[in-house]
Amino acid sequence: MTTTTADAFTTSADGTRIAYDLTGPNPGLAPAIVVVDGVLAHRLPITLAVATELGDRATTLRYDRRGRGDSGDTPPYSVDREIDDLAALLEVTGPAALLGISSGAFLALRAAADLGSRVTGVLCYEPPYDVASGAAPTDPRMIAGVENCIEVGDPGSAVELFLDVVGMPCRLLPRMRESPSWADLEAIAPTIAYDGRVLAGVALGRRALMGRWDTIGQPVLVVDGAASAAPVAVAAESLAAVLPAGRRVTLPGHGTDVPPEAMADAVAGLLRRTGGR
Template sequence: MQTVISKDGTQIAYEKLGKGPAVVLIVGALASRSDHAKLVQLLSPDFTVYNYDRRGRGDSGDNRPYSVEREVEDIEALIDEAGGSANVYGISSGACLALEATAALGDKVKNLAVYEPPYDEAEGEAEKWKEYSLKLDQLLAADRRSDAVEFHMKFVGASGIAILAMKVLPGWQGMKALAPTIAYDVKVVGENRSVPVERVARIKANTLVMDGGASIESMPFMRATADKLAKTIPNAQRRTIEGEGHNVGEKVLAPVIREFFHEENQPASYTGSILPQ
């Protein structure tokens, strides 16, 4: 493990593996760098992979107050450590953070790949998001971490049976430890959960926007969100990974990321589907 100090003095922990162009990996909610361990192994033969704990997670610090801008500064510190420019990949709310960072950091992000950023502009969803955010804040303020994790899991579609099963597994304690950072992900996704059109339109990097073919059944808004992002970001490509849901398989995802980061001059108008292997 190595560390870098962010602009506000927060220590950010990361692991570096591989040789080649730099790639920074960004996890989503209730995840730490260990959740990208398999992806690191798959990408490291071609890239120098920077796999880090977002602030408040794992071995990283958590200076307050929190803001999305501070998380962008964390990514900037990692990119500077990598030599001043890097490719960036983010999944779920980590994809939203990757979009924010790329819009803010300009040429420091060479290429960007995002998988299913969970913006949702369907009718009535903004109000549901505000109610969810308020209830989550109340649970966290009362330090009811287990209840906060359960509430979040239900909101994103986990069944009661699935949650009961998760509670008896060792991973539940890890999620409880990460519970306060769910509020950070809420801020990253945004107050209304809408696509931040003005900001992403400023993105200069070649961008790959992905969704999973199986998500159309469980999370249909992911398709509309990915389509809107690809139309808004100037140099964007759009791909669907067939057969995959929100928890995309690393063995299917890694070749897509590898191809995109290697072939940065591919025409931005390309769209297509990636079949599962």
């Protein structure tokens, strides 16, 4: 029977406590996969379902990125500190593959470039940016606009701004605000800007990923769903094309809300490529 641990904690290089749980065999008894969530997400039920579906095929570690859930946060934010968080988690699992979801895909790729052999492979599920487009990786409102809202003590407006950035119709906002999950979104609203900086780092800065694709030699699966929107397919194809060991996988009949068993099979396929059982 597959079991999930209660919350455990590790400590990042700057002293921040990072909360995580483990599903499957104890570390070292099976290949490991670390789930890297996207914007406004932390340890979602779907990733627990994927971990349960993997069962004894993998040790699955899910964690709260800094500033979310039960993890701490130490200012000032930097993407480097999130890489330190992953390094601390890899001390728990040993060398492991990463499952990066949406914007988390680019954080996972940054970790693969920075941490070398400690990251054995990456599965990028529906990365949100077409790396061949030449467009800015992120809307400036996702950083400056969100940070301004947080500074004046209005996290709800920060969430609304992000939802506008991703194209959610305004008519749906009242229903969103009335939902039980709205308070949780407000609680982690500052981290929207963190993901904005992760995305900006794809093309900007001295360590931009666009100048470092050839350093990511680990196997990478770029996965999308056949029923997803056309821009998702374009982004997946563009990312797979620039990675030395990249391969695109499209899950037939599925969209963004992929069934856990299909995602688990994709993860198992990556683990086989990295030498896992």
